Amino acid sequence: MAVYTDITESELGAFLRDYNIGELLSYKGIAEGTENSNFILHTTGGTFILTLYEKRVDRDDLPFFLGLMDHLAQRDVSCPLPVKRADGEIIGELAGRPAAIITFLEGMWPRRPTTAHCREVGVALAKLHLAGQDFPLQRRNDLSLPGWQRLWDGCRERCDEVEHGLEAEVSDDFAALEAGWPADLPSGVIHADLFPDNVFFLGERLSGLIDFYFACNDFYAYDVATCLNAWCFERDHSFNITKGAALLAGYQSLRPLDAAEVEALPLLCRGSALRFMLTRLYDWLHGPDGAMVQKRDPLEYVRKMRFHRQIISATEYGLQQS
Ligand SMILES: Nc1ncnc2c1ncn2[C@@H]1O[C@H](COP(=O)(O)OP(=O)(O)O)[C@@H](O)[C@H]1O
Numbered sequence: 511m512a513v514y515t516d517i518t519e520s521e522l523g524a525f526l527r528d529y530n531i532g533e534l535l536s537y538k539g540i541a542e543g544t545e546n547s548n549f550i551l552h553t554t555g556g557t558f559i560l561t562l563y564e565k566r567v568d569r570d571d572l573p574f575f576l577g578l579m580d581h582l583a584q585r586d587v588s589c590p591l592p593v594k595r596a597d598g599e600i601i602g603e604l605a606g607r608p609a610a611i612i613t614f615l616e617g618m619w620p621r622r623p624t625t626a627h628c629r630e631v632g633v634a635l636a637k638l639h640l641a642g643q644d645f646p647l648q649r650r651n652d653l654s655l656p657g658w659q660r661l662w663d664g665c666r667e668r669c670d671e672v673e674h675g676l677e678a679e680v681s682d683d684f685a686a687l688e689a690g691w692p693a694d695l696p697s698g699v700i701h702a703d704l705f706p707d708n709v710f711f712l713g714e715r716l717s718g719l720i721d722f723y724f725a726c727n728d729f730y731a732y733d734v735a736t737c738l739n740a741w742c743f744e745r746d747h748s749f750n751i752t753k754g755a756a757l758l759a760g761y762q763s764l765r766p767l768d769a770a771e772v773e774a775l776p777l778l779c780r781g782s783a784l785r786f787m788l789t790r791l792y793d794w795l796h797g798p799d800g801a802m803v804q805k806r807d808p809l810e811y812v813r814k815m816r817f818h819r820q821i822i823s824a825t826e827y828g829l830q831q832s
């Protein structure tokens with residue numbers, strides 16, 4: 511359960527006195543999520559999400575994350591809107607943690623994504639990339655190659671406990687990714703974690719995007735790669751090219767990929783699979799402190815890395831070239 515920090519009713523009542531969202535009716539910890547402590551609040555003013563930012567979120571990054579949601583919401587991207595306190599601030603402090611309130615989005619994340627969901631996600635991702643172009647703040651992606659290397663340094667000695675031979679296999683991936691990682695591709699604000707549990711739907715209509723706490727500046731096509739990994743593999747670990755084609759067509763309906771992005775896509779997919787394998791492996795071996803968070807399987811992403819290693823062209827993901 512992702513509630514690392516508990517709060518009392520009196521602490522919460524005092525915190526809410528700085529807002530104009532009415533009286534507290536009820537609140538409850540939310541079991542889903544990984545990084546932060548989240549609560550659903552019902553007040554006489556409506557329903558809201560309260561987030562207490564935990565250790566892995568740097569307080570200095572909060573203006574970027576919350577400012578981005580505000581920026582995107584004003585440009586017709588359906589995402590939560592940070593709620594301002596009476597003094598105009600959006601970040602406060604509760605139980606010793608930085609804390610913010612955001613608006614509640616209706617919808618459910620798809621447990622079994624369909625081809626129609628994949629197309630909608632592609633469109634929404636392109637919309638996010640375009641709407642973020644005039645966002646004035648910047649944040650480096652600290653989970654790109656140097657960050658992966660740091661995670662790897664903390665795991666490699668013990669990684670064969672997860673699967674025999676993994677250390678040698680992943681070392682080879684690092685060598686290939688370091689040699690071939692693109693130096694320059696179209697870049698801007700990316701979501702960087704647009705997995706199914708961060709996208710809400712009402713039926714097959716996308717109703718909102720959440721969890722901008724990995725957002726940063728990086729290659730747009732890297733975000734596309736992350737979505738191909740997160741949305742287009744089946745439970746039997748096979749890649750579904752129909753879903754890949756739908757996601758890529760949805761994306762390209764608003765923002766066509768250029769030739770360099772198309773060429774780089776297989777390596778970006780492999781890198782993105784390594785990134786999620788490593789955070790999962792790190793948590794698998796070290797376990798996040800203080801909460802019973804369901805551990806995600808690193809081997810799911812090892813399989814995806816193996817798949818991408820043998821891809822020669824982005825057409826194998828379903829890309830239709832114009
Ligand atoms: N704006 C929102 N509207 C509705 N539910 C939300 C919203 N933000 C978060 N949630 C709920 O809280 C859960 C965890 O949120 P998330 O931002 O993914 O947490 P974490 O950053 O800890 O992974 C989500 O799966 C969802 O159930």
Ligand SMILES: N[C@@H](CCOP(=O)(O)O)C(=O)O
Binds near residue numbers: 543545707789
């Ligand atoms: N999407 C990541 C984990 C991050 O969890 P989230 O709850 O913040 O989306 C993964 O699947 O490894």
